[in-house]
Amino acid sequence: MIPAAIGNFSLIVAVLFSLIGLLAAVAAWWSKDARYIVIARRSAFVAFLGTLGAFMALEWALLTDDFSVIYVARNSTRANPTWVKFATLWAALEGSILLWALLQTLYTWLAGRKMRDYWTSPVALGTLFVIQLFFLVNVLFVINPFIVLPNPPSDGPGPNPLLQNHWMMAVHPILMYLGFVGLSVPFAFAIAAMWTRRYQTWVTETKWWLLVAWGFLTAAIYAGGWWSYEVLGWGGYWGWDPVENASFIPWLLSTAFLHTAMVQERRGLFRTWNFALVTLSFAATVFGTFLTRSGVIESVHAFAGGPVGPIFLGFLLVILAVGFTLLGRVSSEVRDVGSVHPLSREGMLLFGALVLITMAFVVILGTLFPLLVEAFNGAKVSVGAPFFNQLFVPLGYLMLILMGLGPVLPWRKPEPETLRVVVWMTIALVIGTALGLVIGWTLWVSLTVGLVLFNLVALAWLTFSPVWRRARATGRSPLQVLISQFSHSRRRYGGYTVHLGVIIAALAIAFSQSYRLDVQKTLEIGESWNVVGRTLTVHKLRLLREEYRDSVVADVEISGLGEVHPRLNYYRSSRTPFASPAVTYTWLKDYYVVLQAFDQEKGSWVTLRLVVTPLVLWLWISAGIVIFGILMILWPGGAPARAPAAATEGVSA
Amino acid sequence: MKTKYLIGFLIILAAIGYLAWGGLGNSLVYYVLPSEYADNPTKYEGKRVRLGGLVKEGSVHFNPKTLELKFVVTDGVVEIPVEHTGTPPELFKDNQGVVVEGHFVGDVFEGDNLLIKHSESYQAPPEGGYSPDEVRKLLEDAK
Numbered sequence: 001m002i003p004a005a006i007g008n009f010s011l012i013v014a015v016l017f018s019l020i021g022l023l024a025a026v027a028a029w030w031s032k033d034a035r036y037i038v039i040a041r042r043s044a045f046v047a048f049l050g051t052l053g054a055f056m057a058l059e060w061a062l063l064t065d066d067f068s069v070i071y072v073a074r075n076s077t078r079a080n081p082t083w084v085k086f087a088t089l090w091a092a093l094e095g096s097i098l099l100w101a102l103l104q105t106l107y108t109w110l111a112g113r114k115m116r117d118y119w120t121s122p123v124a125l126g127t128l129f130v131i132q133l134f135f136l137v138n139v140l141f142v143i144n145p146f147i148v149l150p151n152p153p154s155d156g157p158g159p160n161p162l163l164q165n166h167w168m169m170a171v172h173p174i175l176m177y178l179g180f181v182g183l184s185v186p187f188a189f190a191i192a193a194m195w196t197r198r199y200q201t202w203v204t205e206t207k208w209w210l211l212v213a214w215g216f217l218t219a220a221i222y223a224g225g226w227w228s229y230e231v232l233g234w235g236g237y238w239g240w241d242p243v244e245n246a247s248f249i250p251w252l253l254s255t256a257f258l259h260t261a262m263v264q265e266r267r268g269l270f271r272t273w274n275f276a277l278v279t280l281s282f283a284a285t286v287f288g289t290f291l292t293r294s295g296v297i298e299s300v301h302a303f304a305g306g307p308v309g310p311i312f313l314g315f316l317l318v319i320l321a322v323g324f325t326l327l328g329r330v331s332s333e334v335r336d337v338g339s340v341h342p343l344s345r346e347g348m349l350l351f352g353a354l355v356l357i358t359m360a361f362v363v364i365l366g367t368l369f370p371l372l373v374e375a376f377n378g379a380k381v382s383v384g385a386p387f388f389n390q391l392f393v394p395l396g397y398l399m400l401i402l403m404g405l406g407p408v409l410p411w412r413k414p415e416p417e418t419l420r421v422v423v424w425m426t427i428a429l430v431i432g433t434a435l436g437l438v439i440g441w442t443l444w445v446s447l448t449v450g451l452v453l454f455n456l457v458a459l460a461w462l463t464f465s466p467v468w469r470r471a472r473a474t475g476r477s478p479l480q481v482l483i484s485q486f487s488h489s490r491r492r493y494g495g496y497t498v499h500l501g502v503i504i505a506a507l508a509i510a511f512s513q514s515y516r517l518d519v520q521k522t523l524e525i526g527e528s529w530n531v532v533g534r535t536l537t538v539h540k541l542r543l544l545r546e547e548y549r550d551s552v553v554a555d556v557e558i559s560g561l562g563e564v565h566p567r568l569n570y571y572r573s574s575r576t577p578f579a580s581p582a583v584t585y586t587w588l589k590d591y592y593v594v595l596q597a598f599d600q601e602k603g604s605w606v607t608l609r610l611v612v613t614p615l616v617l618w619l620w621i622s623a624g625i626v627i628f629g630i631l632m633i634l635w636p637g638g639a640p641a642r643a644p645a646a647a648t649e650g651v652s653a
Numbered sequence: 654m655k656t657k658y659l660i661g662f663l664i665i666l667a668a669i670g671y672l673a674w675g676g677l678g679n680s681l682v683y684y685v686l687p688s689e690y691a692d693n694p695t696k697y698e699g700k701r702v703r704l705g706g707l708v709k710e711g712s713v714h715f716n717p718k719t720l721e722l723k724f725v726v727t728d729g730v731v732e733i734p735v736e737h738t739g740t741p742p743e744l745f746k747d748n749q750g751v752v753v754e755g756h757f758v759g760d761v762f763e764g765d766n767l768l769i770k771h772s773e774s775y776q777a778p779p780e781g782g783y784s785p786d787e788v789r790k791l792l793e794d795a796k
Contacts, residue, residue: 342658354662358669369677380684384701387680391672520739522717568743576769577743596740597717607717607740 004069007057007146014050014105015140017043018133021108025126034118040125041112047132048105055102058095058145062088068152071095071145077158077573079548084159087170091159093293093308094145096173100289101135103181108132111185111209120202123192131184134315142307161571161578164548166231168223175220176247180285182213183254187282187323190275194326199271199334203261208634214258215630217251222623233579233594235518235611237619240388245367246288249360254281256356263346267411270346271334272327273353279323284360286316296371343414348406355398362391389513393444400451400506403499404458421461428453441514448510455503459496490632497629505622508615517612520596524605532612534591535559541603548572551580554595554606558584566595566608585617682754687731688785694757703754704733704762705770705792707783710747726751726762729783737764744769750792 021043028036061069062085065078075092076085089095108128115121139145163169186206193202224244225237238244257277260270290296294309327334340347366383373381408421432453436446464478467485471478486493521529529536540555544567553567564582571578584591592611599605684703704726712725722737735753745751750770755763770792783791 362669362673365673365677369681373681382682382684382703383677384680384682387676390676390680391669394672395669520720522720575744597743599717605717607720609740 001066001068001148003057003061003064003066004146004148007054007061007069008140008144010050010053010057011136011140011146012050014047014054014101015133015136017047017050018105018129018136021047022126022129022133025122025129028118029122029126032118034116037115037118037121037125040122040129041109041115044105044109044112044125044129047136048102048109051098051102051105051136054139054146055089055098058089058098059086062086065155066152067154067156068149069145070147070149073149073153073156075156075159077156077548079572080158080164081548083167083170084164084548087163088159090173090177091163094139094143096177097135097143098139098145099174100177100181101132101139103177104128104132104135104184107181107185107209111188120189120192120196120198123195124188127188127191128184131188138311142311158548158571158573161549161569161574162232164571165569165578165580166227168227168231172220172223172227175216175223179213179215179217179220180250180288182209182216183250183278183282183285185209185213186257186278187319190278191322191326194275194330194334197330197333199330200264200268203264203274207261207265210254210258210261211630211634214251214254215627215634217247217254218630219623219627221247221251222620222626226620226623229592229616230583231580233581235516235581235592235594235609235613237512237616240366240383240385242367243292245363246291249363250281250284250288252356252360252363253277253284256353256360257281259349259356260353263349267338267346269336269338269340270350271336272331273350275323275327275334277353277357279320279327280360283316283319283323286312286319290316291367341413343409345406345409345411348402348409352399352402352406355395355402359392359395359399362388362395396506397447397451400448400455400503403502404451404455407462407496407499408458421458424461425454425457428457445510445514448506452503452507455499459500459503462496463493490635494629494632494634497632498626499629501622501624501626501629504618504625508617508619508622511615512613512619515614518609520607520609522597522605522607525603529608531610534561536593536608536610538606538608539563541598541606552577552595552598554598554608556582556593556608558591558593561586561591564591564593566593568595568598587617589614590616684752686728686785686789687726687733688728690733690757691731697757699756701754701756702762703752704735704764705750705752705788706733707788707791708745708747708749708751713741713745713747715741722767726753728785728788730785733762734760735762735764737767739767742767742769750788752792 021040024036024040024043028034028040058069058071060066061072062076063082065072065076067073067076071092071094075095076088080088090099108125111128112125115125158164186202186209189202189206193199224247228239229235229237257274260273260277263270264274290309290312294306294312296309340350342351366387369383370381373379404425405422408418408425410418429450431450433446433450436449437443441449463482467478467481470485471481474481517532519531521531523529523536523538525538525541527538535558537557537559538554539557542553542555544551544553549572550570551567552570553565555563555565557563561584564584566582567580568577569580579594579596581592581594584593589612592613594609594611596607596609598607680701682701682703683697684705685697687704687706690697690702690704706726706728709725709727709732714723715721717740720738720740722739722741723734725732725734727733737753737755745767752768752770753762753764754766754768757763
């Protein structure tokens, strides 16, 4: 009762102050009086506090098992451990939109703190206020989690067991929303830039925000893949599931934008592209929510079932309409003045952006095609993974080629020295591919190995050639120079580090997708199974009782790797058990054991599934490298981009 | 100079479009009930299909040693024998809604992925069995 009242009151405060902030922004725009911006900024802070209050009220209700609050009654249960109760806030629609609203108000406040000028700031702040009002009004009026039940139940069903199965599910959505919401800041600045006809500086101003958002999105996608692998028990990390696709589309588009924004920052080109890409990236985050939350994926008919589908679709259309109407109005002014040589860094960045946009288009097509078919002729179809793989393999190769060439080629036009490097890279490509074929890998895997070498040569040259040159000129040792270079041009080397991570990921994906072994066998307790050069022995089958679930655990020994404990978890809220796989990583391949079934009468046998996949560990290592690279770029200090002349130093590719 | 790139770009676009179109055609997975299949078996020949229906009473044969699972999927009108290798999911039993992914080999459906479709509120089957429309509804309501 009390949490519900506090929650609703806090939401009303948040809505009111968002409105005040919006009005102040409008007033600042009309009067050109910067004092209104101060009011808007302060309102943003109060709106954030209000939303935080609502968030904490819902947490309070969840943690104290207050089942008079509708969200708690529907999604929580008494027996759950505290961390699951806490994370239940974002386990269902209402709570996750509240979390989204909270992060949006936080970003609005943080982004607003630096806004001073009465020219672009009112529009950027106003846009952010409109976006946060959309979420707040929805939480308050449409999908209110604080509705009080007149006859509260004594206990609830609890959240989806899949979400309780692993702590990562408490982290992954927050990372995802931090990424989604972060894209609203560059979008708001872009709207302000188009509105006020200051087309150049917004990319530099929002660079940091874009990277933060992109970093969170990347981390979230990795986390989702890791969760899928470690928890879902099907032995894969990516299944082209609509929910995964929903997060992948904004990632692809914002990756494209990240790269074309660099060209604008450096050369003032691609302005139209950047306005379009930032609009599409932000719209894609709403599109993703629309896809996953409206039920439209299961069936077109589910769309009309809840209010969320039409509302999010409407919001999506408004974003696209506003972004592209403004762009259409100013398009003749933002047209690029310079030209792009195809064999220059900006040329490669443009091609790369085109490939990424194509990838996004492919994902959208594959995700929506079943809906189109169902809408037109009523047939129920689904688009399988082969469709996505078939297109992503060639597009991925193209991407790897461009990734290698882009940073090596200079801006504006190619130079003889860099073309020599390209020759070396090509030799590495040929050698790598040939070596792979000799070893007996498939053509696709061999080609990936070749392209990885192609990229490694490029990265090595980019890293070491300036070091050698400088070491020779200054007489210092190359190692000293390398360290000073790393700390000096962190943006550049951060970018290379991210690329290194992506290359390792490409290698891991190629091998893990191509050489995967998946076998099943039923074993008596004590029986051994010789498979793939290892011996699996089942020692024991035991029941493990926990407060909120029961588990059947098999103690299985893998020769040379130790004992593993695959288990089946039985949650009170579900009749279906959830298999928790046991994964043992080694450097080159990992052993993934799932308890498929067991003898329910006497406990005398178990059915085990063993999946052996190469290089998955390296996919997780690549995650660490990519995130380390992003942190390197974001870390405060180093060489700041003071003037355009200084900015040239920090531009990486 | 500009037109050259434009032509190149269009060629690439056409290639991707061709790949996408062909890819969609080949990797579409149709979802059918047994009676829909029986209406037009040739349409689904060699294609990946998701076959939905109920497990026919008394039709399940499972050998835990060899992991061979045989059962019959029915929608009240047409029955299709299914062969699958692997452990049946926990709730796999008679009259349970299932969706099997795989392909037809002759009259037998060879499944490689077996999903249980159950609604949380279990109901006893009606007198005289289900009709295909009731089966479809049952499968759609289940998660």
